[in-house]
Amino acid sequence: MRSFIFLCCWLLAGALQAQAGGTWLYATSFQRGELLVFDLDTGKTVHRLPVEDGAGIIGFDTSPDGKLLYVVDGSSSSRLRIFEASDLKLLEEERFPNRALMLGGPPVTQLAAGRWLLIQTYDYPAAAAGVRVYDTHKRVFWPLGLRDRPAGSTYATGGREIFGLTSEEAYRLFPPSEEEPDFRVGERVRWPFPRLSQAAASPDGGALYALEFMDYGSRQWRLGCWAREEGGWKETVRTVDLFKKLAPPDDPRGGSSSLALSPDGLWLAVQRGARAWLLDRKSLAVKAAVELSDVGDHLAFTRDSRALLTFSHDGRVQRVPVEGGPAVPVLKDPIERTGPPLQVLVAPAP
Numbered sequence: 001m002r003s004f005i006f007l008c009c010w011l012l013a014g015a016l017q018a019q020a021g022g023t024w025l026y027a028t029s030f031q032r033g034e035l036l037v038f039d040l041d042t043g044k045t046v047h048r049l050p051v052e053d054g055a056g057i058i059g060f061d062t063s064p065d066g067k068l069l070y071v072v073d074g075s076s077s078s079r080l081r082i083f084e085a086s087d088l089k090l091l092e093e094e095r096f097p098n099r100a101l102m103l104g105g106p107p108v109t110q111l112a113a114g115r116w117l118l119i120q121t122y123d124y125p126a127a128a129a130g131v132r133v134y135d136t137h138k139r140v141f142w143p144l145g146l147r148d149r150p151a152g153s154t155y156a157t158g159g160r161e162i163f164g165l166t167s168e169e170a171y172r173l174f175p176p177s178e179e180e181p182d183f184r185v186g187e188r189v190r191w192p193f194p195r196l197s198q199a200a201a202s203p204d205g206g207a208l209y210a211l212e213f214m215d216y217g218s219r220q221w222r223l224g225c226w227a228r229e230e231g232g233w234k235e236t237v238r239t240v241d242l243f244k245k246l247a248p249p250d251d252p253r254g255g256s257s258s259l260a261l262s263p264d265g266l267w268l269a270v271q272r273g274a275r276a277w278l279l280d281r282k283s284l285a286v287k288a289a290v291e292l293s294d295v296g297d298h299l300a301f302t303r304d305s306r307a308l309l310t311f312s313h314d315g316r317v318q319r320v321p322v323e324g325g326p327a328v329p330v331l332k333d334p335i336e337r338t339g340p341p342l343q344v345l346v347a348p349a350p
Contacts, residue, residue, distance in 0.1 A: 022349035023303050024066065024085070025317070025330075029337045030057055035071065036335065037085075039349065040302070043332045047088055052079075057343060059099070059109020059119060063136065066348030070136070072099060072109045072119055080119070080134060086350040092139060096132060098122045107343070111136070112157040116175055118146070120153070131155075133183070144182050146173075154199045154210070161205030167194035170208060170226055172233070187233045189226050198259040202281070211259040211270060212242075217250060219243055221257065221272065223284075240284060248272040251295055256341070260299035260308070267322055269299045269308050276310050278322060290320050290327060300346045311335075311342055 023040040031054060037047035051058050054075035061070050062085060069085040072078065078099035082092040100108045100120035108120045117134035130153070131146035146164075154165040155173075162173040164185075172186035195213040202209075207227040214221040221243040227234055242248070251273035258271045261281065268281040274295045278287040294312035301308055308320040310327070315334030318327040335342070 021066075024347055024349045025309075026060060026062070026069075026345040026347065027335055027342065028053075028058060028060075029335075029342050030339045032338045035060060038331055040330060040346070043330055045332075049083070049088055052076075057108065057341065059107060060343070061107075061109055061111040061117065061345065062347040063111070064114045064348075065350075067350045068136070070109070070111070070117055070134075074099065078121075080117075082139075084350070085347075094141070096121075096141065107155075110155060110157070112155065112162045112173075113160050113175060116142075116162070118155055142176065144176075146183055154196055156199045156201040156208060157205075158201030158203050158208075159205030161201060163199070163201055163208045165191060165196060165199055165208075165210055167191070167196070170210070170237070189233070189235065189237055192224055192237050192239050193222055197257045200259055200261045202261060203263055203265045209259060209261065209268065211257055214243075214248075214257050214272060221248065223259075223270065242270065245284075246270075246272075246277055246286070246289075248275060256297045258297060258299045260301055262301040262305040262308075262322070263303055264305040266305065267301065267308070269301070271296050271299050271310065274312070276308070276320075278308055278320070287322070288320075288324070290318075293318065297340060298342050298344050300344060303346065303348065309346065311344060313337065313340070 025038040025040050026035060028035045035049040035051050039046050051073040052075040053073055059072035067085055069083040071081045078096050080094050081090060083090055098121045100122055110118055112118050115137055117136055119132045121132050133142040133145050135142055156163045164171050164173055169188050170191050171188040174184040174186055176182055193212045197211040197213040199210040207225055210224045212222040223240045223242050225238045260269045266281055268279045270277055274292045276290040276299060280287060292310050292312045293316045294314040296310055296312045298311040306322060310318045315337050317330040319330050320327045
């Protein structure tokens with residue numbers, strides 16, 4: 001009887017652990033030649049996926065459950081590969097022309113609304129000019145894509161909402177359907193600053209945030225927020241002067257600015273140089289300021305929203321509890337970086 005109870009408890013603990021799931025971190029840098037996969041719970045390297053990135057950075061994302069990995073790369077031509085994330089078994093590969101090779105700024109590949117893989121291209125003469133769209137449910141490229149979108153545009157997704165941003169405006173995007181075989185543009189709003197660093201949407205899709213690019217020595221650094229209210233989407237963008245609010249220090253070592261929203265929608269984090277700030281998302285009250293081990297260029301939250309992850313140029317990743325406490329190293333060894341920009345993704349373990 002005692003052995004039976006022990007066996008039941010052991011099986012229950014295993015089931016709960018499997019249900020809770022783990023978290024993986026995907027990371028690479030410019031012309032590194034591989035996509036690194038880390039287990040955030042153990043800090044160990046899980047996989048090293050060879051990629052072709054001699055022509056520029058790659059693009060990657062995962063399915064919402066973390067079971068599929070989408071990788072866009074190619075040195076002499078462009079390809080989309082789909083893998084089983086658990087063992088990197090190749091499921092599908094498809095070639096296409098003229099992927100974007102931008103060296104910074106918005107992601108060149110990202111999954112929108114849990115289905116549509118947006119891949120930025122320079123293929124302007126084609127019907128899919130600007131952004132090619134891959135339907136991950138049907139495993140086909142959509143014939144029209146997002147037409148007339150300039151390369152370098154920014155896209156953000158939250159819930160079922162998809163947003164696009166240019167240097168002049170932000171707008172909502174409605175995915176295609178059987179009745180409407182093209183992406184449609186909904187409400188638009190003029191954006192208050194032209195140079196964007198990063199953008200993110202709240203998890204429920206009710207607000208879009210974008211961070212202004214800040215040059216070294218500049219005294220202008222703003223955060224814009226376009227939000228939905230009971231009557232619909234606001235006609236103006238709320239702007240917050242982050243330079244005045246946070247007084248970021250000038251750092252001659254450089255480093256870019258970055259933005260992240262927690263999955264539970266409660267927290268917003270921004271970073272400039274070697275310092276990051278944790279803010280209440282709705283009130284934008286400062287919760288904490290965090291010193292990085294070196295200048296940084298990326299932020300992310302853990303999937304349970306309990307900690308902020310900071311990424312520094314020295315390859316170190318730190319976990320900062322949102323409820324307070326010291327920053328602790330995440331990985332057994334720092335990420336060996338070949339140069340900026342660092343690309344990272346936090347996703348469920350498959």
